[in-house]
Amino acid sequence: xxxxxxxxxxxxxxxxxxxxVASRKVFExxxxxxxDMLGYSCCPEPVNSRLLDRTALLTISARNLAxxxxxxxxxxxxxxxxxxxxFEASDTLNHDPSQLKTVNDILKKSGKSYLGRxxxxxxxxxxxxxxxxNHIKKLVTKPQKLRVALHPGCHLYREHEGEDTDRKPExxxxxxxxxxxxxxxxxxxxxxxxYPTMLVDEEFSLRQRLLPKLKxxxxxxxxxxxxxxxxxxxxxxxxxxxxxxFGLKYNIPCVSIIELLALSFGVPPLExxxxxxxxxxxxxxxxxxxx
Amino acid sequence: xxxxxxxxxxxLEQRLESAIVCSETSGERRFTFEIDSTSLRSAVETLxxxxxxxxxxxxxxxxxxxxxxxxxxxxxxxxxxxLRTFRPKExxxxxxxxxxxxxxxxxxxxxxxxxxxxxxxxxxxKSLLLTEDWPPEKHPLRxxxxxxxxxxxxxxxxxxxxxxxxxxxxxxxxxxxxxxxxPRTPPLALQDEQTLQEFQKVIRDTExxxxxxxxxxxxxxxx
Numbered sequence: 001x002x003x004x005x006x007x008x009x010x011x012x013x014x015x016x017x018x019x020x021v022a023s024r025k026v027f028e029x030x031x032x033x034x035x036d037m038l039g040y041s042c043c044p045e046p047v048n049s050r051l052l053d054r055t056a057l058l059t060i061s062a063r064n065l066a067x068x069x070x071x072x073x074x075x076x077x078x079x080x081x082x083x084x085x086x087f088e089a090s091d092t093l094n095h096d097p098s099q100l101k102t103v104n105d106i107l108k109k110s111g112k113s114y115l116g117r118x119x120x121x122x123x124x125x126x127x128x129x130x131x132x133x134n135h136i137k138k139l140v141t142k143p144q145k146l147r148v149a150l151h152p153g154c155h156l157y158r159e160h161e162g163e164d165t166d167r168k169p170e171x172x173x174x175x176x177x178x179x180x181x182x183x184x185x186x187x188x189x190x191x192x193x194x195y196p197t198m199l200v201d202e203e204f205s206l207r208q209r210l211l212p213k214l215k216x217x218x219x220x221x222x223x224x225x226x227x228x229x230x231x232x233x234x235x236x237x238x239x240x241x242x243x244x245x246f247g248l249k250y251n252i253p254c255v256s257i258i259e260l261l262a263l264s265f266g267v268p269p270l271e272x273x274x275x276x277x278x279x280x281x282x283x284x285x286x287x288x289x290x291x
Numbered sequence: 292x293x294x295x296x297x298x299x300x301x302x303l304e305q306r307l308e309s310a311i312v313c314s315e316t317s318g319e320r321r322f323t324f325e326i327d328s329t330s331l332r333s334a335v336e337t338l339x340x341x342x343x344x345x346x347x348x349x350x351x352x353x354x355x356x357x358x359x360x361x362x363x364x365x366x367x368x369x370x371x372x373x374l375r376t377f378r379p380k381e382x383x384x385x386x387x388x389x390x391x392x393x394x395x396x397x398x399x400x401x402x403x404x405x406x407x408x409x410x411x412x413x414x415x416x417k418s419l420l421l422t423e424d425w426p427p428e429k430h431p432l433r434x435x436x437x438x439x440x441x442x443x444x445x446x447x448x449x450x451x452x453x454x455x456x457x458x459x460x461x462x463x464x465x466x467x468x469x470x471x472x473x474p475r476t477p478p479l480a481l482q483d484e485q486t487l488q489e490f491q492k493v494i495r496d497t498e499x500x501x502x503x504x505x506x507x508x509x510x511x512x513x514x
Contacts, residue, residue, distance in 0.1 A: 013477035014458035017468045020477075036478045039486040041455035048444050049451070056497035063493055110492045199443040273471045 002130035004076035004121065005068035006034035007086065010042050011230040012078055018276040019230055022262040023078050023123065025272075029139055029265045030131045034076060037067045043085035046155065047196035050085070055102060061089030062103045066114040074119040076126055078258070080155035080229035086120040087158055094118075122156065123258065124228055128171035136178050141266040143180025146284070148260075149222035150176060150183055151213070151236070153229040154192050172228055172257055179264035184220040188213050193227075195235035207246065210239040214250045224253040224281055226260060237278035253281035323362075323373040331376045335363065335388050338374075342367045347394045352402045354380075354434045357504045357513055359406060361385060378408075380436050381513065387413040405432040438504035438514045445512050448503050453510050455480035455490045 012019045027034050044050075044060050064086065068075045075090075077083040093100045094116040104113050127136065152169035159165050169189075176183055194209025217225060227233050236254035243250060254277070262272055274282040312325040326334045339345055348364040348371070358377040365372045378385050387410050389396050400419040403410055407430030418425065440448055447457050454460050456479050465475045476482045480490035494500055504513045 008477055008479075010456040010458040010479075013468070013473075013479070014456060014460060014464050017464070017471050017473055020473060021471055038478045039480050039482070039490070040478060041480045041490050042451050042457045044451060045447065045457050048447070049457075052439070052448075053497065053499055053502050056494075056499040056502070059493060059497050060499075063490070106493065106496045109496050110489050112489075112493075199447070200441060276467075 002076075002126050003033040003073060004035070004126065005037045005071050005073040005118075007037055007040060007043070007064065007068075007075045007077045007082055009077065009079040009082040009230070010045075011234065016230050016233065016276055018273040019078065019233075019256050019258060022256065022259045022267070022272050025267050026127075026258055026261045026265065029262075029267075030127065030136065032076075032126060032130060035071055035073060037064070037071070037075075040064050040067055043082040046081045046085040046088075048199050055106075057085075058089055058092065058099065059103045059106045061085055062093055062100075062107060062114045063112055065090055065093070065118040065120075066107065066112050068118045069115060074121060076121055076123055078123055079231065080122070080153040081231050083120060083122045084155035084158050090116075090118055090120050091160065122168060122228070124156065124168050124172050124175065127175060127261070133174055133178050136175065136261070140179050140264045142264055144260050144264050146181045146223045146260075147184055147221060148176060148181045148224055148226045149186050149217040149220055150189060151193060151225055151227045151232055152189065153227060153232045156228055157190075175257060175261065176226060179260055181226075181260065184217075184222045186213075186216040186220040186222070188216045193232045193235040194239065195231045198235070202242070203246075205235075206239055206243055210235060211243065211248065214240065214243075214252060217252055218250065222252070223284060224255055226255060226257050228257050230256070241278060251279055253277065253279045253284060255281050320370045321373075322370065323375055325375045328376045328378050331361075331363070331374065332386055332388060332391065334374055335391050338365060338367075338372065339391055344368050347392045350395060350398045350402065352406055352432075354406060354432055356434060356437045356439070359385070359408060361402075363388070379513070383407070384409045384411055386411050389413050404430065406430055407433045436514050438512060440503055440512070445514075449505070449511050452491065452494050452500060452503075452505050455487060 008020060041060060041064060043064060044057055050057050065075070075086055077086060093103060093114065100114070100116050107113055150172060152172050156168045156172065157165040159167060173183060191213055192209050193213065194205035197205040197209065225236050227236065233254050233256060240250040240252065259272055259274070263269060269282060274280065312327055314322065314324045316322055344367055346366040348366055351362045351364070353360045358379050361376050361378065363374040385402070385408055387395070387399055389399060390412065397419065399410055400416060402408065404418050404420045450459060451457050460481065469475045480486045500507065506513050
């Protein structure tokens, strides 16, 4: 059974603590053991921050990797963005001695060092590979008979060069099927939700990225969107509110696969604090509860 | 008299001692020393005392967004020595060296005209380059106070540096965390002052604070 250093990131503890609650409940039910990373920082954010200064950003990531290394554990992330940043940092530092030395020269000034041993995993692959679909199916007491549109998110496609980029999105698909949901094919699964471009061009992000997805999802008659990343969730939730200023009204609920897993394992919806969502999926969950 | 031909960058560095932030050599006869702005005048004085053949060439200035970069160029028997220093645009002042190097008078007045900076250590004089009816608030080479970050990225970086998290930290959310049965503060570096300071030291040591234009006293970006 897997044992990991849990990297909560920024958005989950400070915006969506309900996802932290759901994750902890799912890990407890499945037996995936996690240890909190005391004193961690932002990964840092993978798209815009990364353009600033590669060495600085690698050093901040290395500080996080070093915390897990000291615990003797690999990192488990709950967010695609954190996964992308830390995956790249570990991939670089674990294989490039000169870059590792540069980073350590900076870290040692504050009494830290990174040996280059930490690996990084996304919760989707940890659940799929460490726990296994068969065991997850056995834990399902309340199948989620919903029509869902999956949005794996760009960084879930991140793999080592030459490896199958659909590996983790396929795992997400299988996890969704394992809990009894029906997956709709809306054709734009691989299109970015637009979150990273919000900081640069809000209208582009909303109209050129989020909107085509929402249109296709609505046409597919999915009950809700399922994501594996809090940033994508924020974009789907806030973005739909923001689209009203262009006269566009969408009200499609968005939940994380980890929340659906928790619901299917019999965690009562109220214990999952689904009221944190901007577009409440709670009525939908309660309907499922009754049926 | 000392033979300047034997004066490579090392002896000169020794003479300027603690004033030097860093140095670079871009050829056998070209040396640049970055000097802390508070030590600029004493560095020029040192050069003048130690090298009797010192000849002032010019000062070049560039508005680089948040600061103005000044390069003081000197010749010592065929070797070019440049002292580079930076002054924050919020201070908007640079120190005259006219009392040490009288030849700097004209170029200092040009810099005042072109960049709109004030000069200390010498009386204010009328414009050298600009016409009398030139609008006083406009200066041909002055740019707005701007750093590298686009507007929407600024709060993200401020939050990262001040709190170790890019999500905004609010009492409301701490309360809500407690309400859902989680620890009030997540295990981020911000959970205790000592860990936060250790994280912020990493930020300083990587110079991300300088690169982004972060003001530690005000705990926010300079722009």
